[in-house]
Amino acid sequence: MQPDLNTYKDLQDFGNLELIAKQVVEGFITGLHKSPFHGFSVEFAEHRLYNSGDPIKNIDWKLYGRTDRMFVKRFEEETNMRCQLVMDISSSMYYPKKDFNKILFSIYSAASLMYLFKRQRDAFGLSFFSDKVEFSSPAKSTTAHQKYLFSELEKLMQRDGRDVRTSVSLGLNEIAELIHKRSLVIIFSDMFETGPDEKKISDIFSALQHLKYNKHEVVVFNVLDFKHEVDFEFGNMPYHFVDIETGEEMKLRPQQVKEKYQESILDFRRELKLKCAQYGIDLIDADINAGFYSILHAYLLKRAKMF
Secondary structure (H helix, E strand, C coil), X not given: CCCCCCCHHHHHXXXXXXXXXXXXXXXXXXXXXXXXXXXXXXXXXXXXXXXCCXXXXXXXXXXXXXXXXXXXXXXXXXXXXXEEEEEECCHHHHCCCCCCXXXXXXXXXXXXHXXXXXXXCCEEEEEEECCCEEEECCCECCHHHHHHHHHHHHHHHCXXXXXXXXXXXXXXXXXXXXXXXXXXXXXXXXXXXXXXXXHHHHHHHHHHHHHXXXXXXXXXXXXXXXXXXXXXXXCCCCEEEECCCCCCEEEECHXXXXXXXXXXXXXXXXXXXXXXXXXXXXXXXXXXXXXXXXXXXXXXXXXXXHC
């Protein structure tokens, strides 16, 4: 029976990150009849003359029509698939400070996907960004590489996350240039920029478009605490709000600004969904209150049915 892995305490009780990822993926496998991810890293290399016994499916019939000679296509196939897991590690991802926050949601989700990719013999890399790229590894499929990336995630769990600003656009643009071969790029981020304005929102969309222009398939897990960051449910008592990235402070009653806040955040989320649909990007609402296991499992089941 799959254990409940939706709370921080449950996860702590399971021990190290690799063991948690194994438990999660074994739970996934029972519900997945086939892989939810399909490779697209098989790339054309060259033609060669057809030899008796070569698979007929590899014959280039268009070239045969032009030359009246049979050639087969040769391909370079390094792996079933390449994937780059990209994580926003700015201070806003450490909200809320208590219990299960956005960074933990992202870490456990990424660890589970790495375990799944390794099981499928796929290559995977890992990147962290804040207002710049702080860590990035190439995609590999070895056990040693998997253990190395697990150790980097465990180091990330020990950070306090204070005073680290965000630039989603700069981070994603830099990562787009670091990934040299067509890949599946899975992003975990709240998509919040430090001091958001119209230009910065536009920059985020340009960075996502950059990834698509480079022929990557892009999946965005928009990781949020919906209760507070979307619904703005704080009650009507006075609060002292502190921006964990800039240190800016404000004292107010939440009900005084709730309507305006909700209008602003909904406008942004609506535009984000519209642009992602326009660019062919898969956008997943990831409410940390629902737990990473249920969200990740539901997404993988949905994706498996698409192919």
